[in-house]
Structure formats: structure tokens, C-alpha cells
Amino acid sequence: MTASPAPAAAALTTRAQEVSSRIVDDILTLVRLETSSYDLPGLAAGLDLLRELTVQRLGQPDHEHRYPGGECGDTLTLTYAGTGTGAGTGAGHVLLVGHYDTVWPTGTLAGWEQPGASDDGRDRLSGPGIFDMKTGLAQGIWALKLARESGAPLPTVTFLFNGDEEIGSLSSRPVIEEAAQKADVTLVLEPTAHGAVKTARKxxxxxxxxxxxxxxxxxxxxxxxxxxxxxxxxxxxxxxxxxxxxxxxxxxxxxxxxxxxxxxxxxxxxxxxxxxxxxxxxxxxxxxxxxxxxxxxxxxxxxxxxxxxxPPMTLNAASAPLLALAREVAREQGRDSLPDTAVGGASDANFVAALGLPVLCGMGAVGDGAHAQGEFIYPDTVAAQTGLVAGVLGRLVRPLRG
Missing domain, CATH: 3.30.70.360 (Alpha-Beta Plaits)
Structure with a gap:
């Protein structure tokens, strides 16, 4: 990797803390519009909202394409060109992947109850899809916003939002694989495993x-x-x-x-x-x-x-340097560690890893209860997770591989 001037991870996290209430507002905006994998009108409205929110925070993309999903939700890519010194020929290109569909049938929100504080007194926010994975979507958008506002050079970033992950990414898989092959690095904004990134999946x-x-x-x-x-x-x-x-x-x-x-x-x-x-x-x-x-x-x-x-996902040779880079950013944030783990669930990261490309999954929410009534996030972690992604983007102005 080429060393480049990069925004300090600690400063990015501090800035994320200052705007964390706005990030949480965006999370809740996404959660309030239900997007069941089987509700095509709901998915269409949800993707329109997600695009609108992205443009509000980042401006019009330099390139976008909407891929019809047929019986599945559409897939949308939004590309923001790299900025500053080093952007252009030879600059890095990062793919941020997140799904906007949820496992919850339309109408679930009406009967959803908010949990109380956790046993250690920490506040929790709950809602259908808040953990898996609408928090990750909002955090990813804000991560690029904060990284751009820092003024440091950044890679080109492509967001890929798909509406069929929970049912197997039946329509979006070829789009994901093609986009990953064009990028240097893929970060999947799925929820963490209690704060750990996911480097192996079944x-x-x-x-x-x-x-x-x-x-x-x-x-x-x-x-x-x-x-x-x-x-x-x-x-x-x-x-x-x-x-x-x-x-x-x-x-x-x-x-x-x-x-x-x-x-x-x-x-x-x-x-x-x-x-x-x-x-x-x-x-x-x-x-x-x-x-x-x-x-x-x-x-x-x-x-x-x-x-x-x-296919099964393991920490391939291409992804190991990316994990090391993320840990470096976490240390600069003041974290003691950034653990990684293997989990039983699968995600779109499986497709990328199978191609032998660098990918990290679980860069999103901290909370628990995926696919369970009462899934939740800890809002006090939103700033740190947003700062982590922003910090990693700042280190990838040059390609990680090759």
C-alpha cells in the first residue's frame, strides 16, 4: 500500500459523534419505510428513499445505474469520483455494499415495541431491519460524507444497494460480482458480530x-x-x-x-x-x-x-491486508482491538471472497437480534462505526492490491 495523507481516524470519529443524532435520524427514516423482500412496491419506495437520502448527504453521483430486479427488488449503484491528490488514474476504488430489504412482512412496524435499556443501562433502538441492516446503510453514507468534509484525498466510492439479499441475492449477484471485480476493495455494511468484523461465513x-x-x-x-x-x-x-x-x-x-x-x-x-x-x-x-x-x-x-x-467465505490472502488496515484505523480511534470472527450466516461478501478479492464484512451496526422480534442497535456505537468506515476510506486512496 502507498502511504497517503489521510484524515485522522480519531478526528473523524469525533466529528461523527458531533453529528450522531443526525445519523440516527437517517437510520430511523429508513426503518420507518418497510421494505420486505417480497413487497415490490415497498422495495421500490425504499430504494427511492435511500437514493434521495444519499443525494441529500453527498450530492448527485458522478454515475448511477438502476438494475431491474424482476420479481426481486432493484439494485442501484451510485459512484462518487475520488477527490484530491492521487485521484484519477491509479487511484483506489472502494465498493460499499448494503441491502435495503428486510425479512419482516409489511405491517410489522405497527405492532413493534421498543425495548428498554440493556442490563448495563445502555440505550437501545429497535425496529424491523434496524440491525440487519439499515443502520449500516446510513453509517456508510455518512462515512463518505465525513471523509469528504475532512478535505483529505479519497478513493472513488461506489455504493451498491440491493433489495434481495435476504432471499439469496437472486437478481443482484451478477451485479455485485461485476462491481467487485471493478473495485479494489469491497466493504459490506452488514451488522457486526458484537463489534467484531466478519471474515468467515458459512x-x-x-x-x-x-x-x-x-x-x-x-x-x-x-x-x-x-x-x-x-x-x-x-x-x-x-x-x-x-x-x-x-x-x-x-x-x-x-x-x-x-x-x-x-x-x-x-x-x-x-x-x-x-x-x-x-x-x-x-x-x-x-x-x-x-x-x-x-x-x-x-x-x-x-x-x-x-x-x-x-459459497463458503474464509479470510483469503487478498483480504488479510484489508483487515490489518481496519485494525490500524481502529487503534487510531482509541479502540483496544478490532476482533474478527466466523459466523453461521451468509451475506453478499461470500460472493466477493469466492472471487479471491479483498473484502471485509460486518462493518455496520453494533447490536443484536438479527431476524428476531426486537432486533436492536446501540445508538452510542453509531459514531465509532461511522468513523471506522470513514477512516478506512481515507487509507484507500491508492489501491490495496496489485
Whole structure:
């Protein structure tokens, strides 16, 4: 890396503290507009709001593109050219990735209750998607704003906002991969793990299993039927035994549907199975062992859609210098350390890491409760996290790699 004049991390964090109430206001503005992954009108409105907020804080981007998501939320990229000495040919380019969709159905906000203070007396703010990951979005926008206001040279920064991360980034994955290949570094604004950045994540599979049996009258001729529900139940129980938690492999059947009427032997049943693995070897083993499962009634056909969604993520060689740089910034902020950790959840960082490119995930909120009623952030951490991202941007005016 080339040493460059950079805004002091401590000064950036102090400035973030001075405007932290405004950052929190922006967080709450995003949270108040619900953006369920399955609500296309809500997602469209949410992305419009996010773009408007970005432009309010940073001005019009030098380049933008909106990628239609089809049955998913659209993906938006907003690029702000680098500034000052060193910007231009050979300057760094940082990709900031964050999703604006949430797992919460539209209407959840109306019944949401705010938690009280934590056991140690710290204030908490709660709302659907506040932790995962609307706080990270607002912090990322403000990080660039504060870094630009410092007057120091900065890299080109591209924001990528996608509306389908919670359902597998089905539409946005190619956009993310292309953008990451054009950038020098990717920072994913997902929430932290209790303050730690995430350098390893499990790979994920979203399998659909279909059982096709033989319908019959449940009272007059049950022997003529072959129950898809019974067979699929057998499969689900057997699939659970393929899990190997000691190797980092978990299997969860989260959806089960089947049958047409209570007095009909079920001719059709489907199950949605969530699979998490820590290695490609485990991925291959799971595929093989699920395919080998048999059910007691040979008249029922079992079909498995092996939909591996995200590859496992590890701290690759390209990302290690980026982690070291982030830790240097954290030390300048006055932090004792910036830990990193492995987590079971996956994110869009998995795609970037699989390409062998430098990426850090978990640069966003500090709090807890992702995907759970009552998810929350600690508002007293907003300034430090915003300052961290701002400080890292200031160190990347020159490319980190190559």
C-alpha cells in the first residue's frame, strides 16, 4: 500500500459523534419505510428513499445505474469520483455494499415495541431491519460524507444497494460480482458480530424438495394411495441426520406444504430446506447423502433441487491486508482491538471472497437480534462505526492490491 495523507481516524470519529443524532435520524427514516423482500412496491419506495437520502448527504453521483430486479427488488449503484491528490488514474476504488430489504412482512412496524435499556443501562433502538441492516446503510453514507468534509484525498466510492439479499441475492449477484471485480476493495455494511468484523461465513443452500405420490380417498381406498406427506416427512427426518454441527454443517427444514384435502391421501408435498456448510467438501458430502435418502413407499418420487446459493467465505490472502488496515484505523480511534470472527450466516461478501478479492464484512451496526422480534442497535456505537468506515476510506486512496 502507498502511504497517503489521510484524515485522522480519531478526528473523524469525533466529528461523527458531533453529528450522531443526525445519523440516527437517517437510520430511523429508513426503518420507518418497510421494505420486505417480497413487497415490490415497498422495495421500490425504499430504494427511492435511500437514493434521495444519499443525494441529500453527498450530492448527485458522478454515475448511477438502476438494475431491474424482476420479481426481486432493484439494485442501484451510485459512484462518487475520488477527490484530491492521487485521484484519477491509479487511484483506489472502494465498493460499499448494503441491502435495503428486510425479512419482516409489511405491517410489522405497527405492532413493534421498543425495548428498554440493556442490563448495563445502555440505550437501545429497535425496529424491523434496524440491525440487519439499515443502520449500516446510513453509517456508510455518512462515512463518505465525513471523509469528504475532512478535505483529505479519497478513493472513488461506489455504493451498491440491493433489495434481495435476504432471499439469496437472486437478481443482484451478477451485479455485485461485476462491481467487485471493478473495485479494489469491497466493504459490506452488514451488522457486526458484537463489534467484531466478519471474515468467515458459512456457505448456504436453499433446497426445494418435492414428493409426488398417488392420491386416493382416505376412507374408501387408502391402500390405493401413496402419501407424499408421509414420504416427505421421512425424508425430512433423514435429512436432519445428515447435519454435522461439529463440521459446521446444519440442516433446517423451515417450510413444509402438501396435500389437497383432509380426506385425500396427499399426492404432492414440498419442503424448503436451509443448509449451512463451512467447506466445499461438506457441500459435496451433503449433496451425495441427500441424494441417497430413500423412503418406505417406492411409489412416491422424491426430487431435490440442489440450489447452492452462496459459497463458503474464509479470510483469503487478498483480504488479510484489508483487515490489518481496519485494525490500524481502529487503534487510531482509541479502540483496544478490532476482533474478527466466523459466523453461521451468509451475506453478499461470500460472493466477493469466492472471487479471491479483498473484502471485509460486518462493518455496520453494533447490536443484536438479527431476524428476531426486537432486533436492536446501540445508538452510542453509531459514531465509532461511522468513523471506522470513514477512516478506512481515507487509507484507500491508492489501491490495496496489485
Amino acid at each position: 456457505g448456504t443452500g436453499i433446497f426445494q424438495v418435492t414428493a409426488t405420490g398417488v392420491e386416493a380417498h382416505a376412507g374408501l381406498a387408502p391402500q390405493d394411495g401413496a402419501s407424499a406427506i408421509t414420504a416427505l416427512s421421512e425424508f425430512v427426518v433423514a435429512a436432519a441426520k445428515v447435519a454435522a454441527p461439529d463440521r459446521g454443517t446444519t440442516i433446517n427444514t423451515g417450510l413444509f406444504r402438501g396435500g389437497s384435502a383432509i380426506n385425500v391421501v396427499a399426492g404432492q408435498a414440498t419442503a424448503g430446506v436451509d443448509i449451512r456448510v463451512s467447506s466445499e467438501a461438506e457441500q459435496a458430502r451433503v449433496d451425495e447423502e441427500l441424494d441417497a435418502i430413500t423412503v418406505s413407499d417406492p411409489r412416491v418420487r422424491i426430487e431435490i433441487d440442489h440450489a447452492w446459493n452462496r
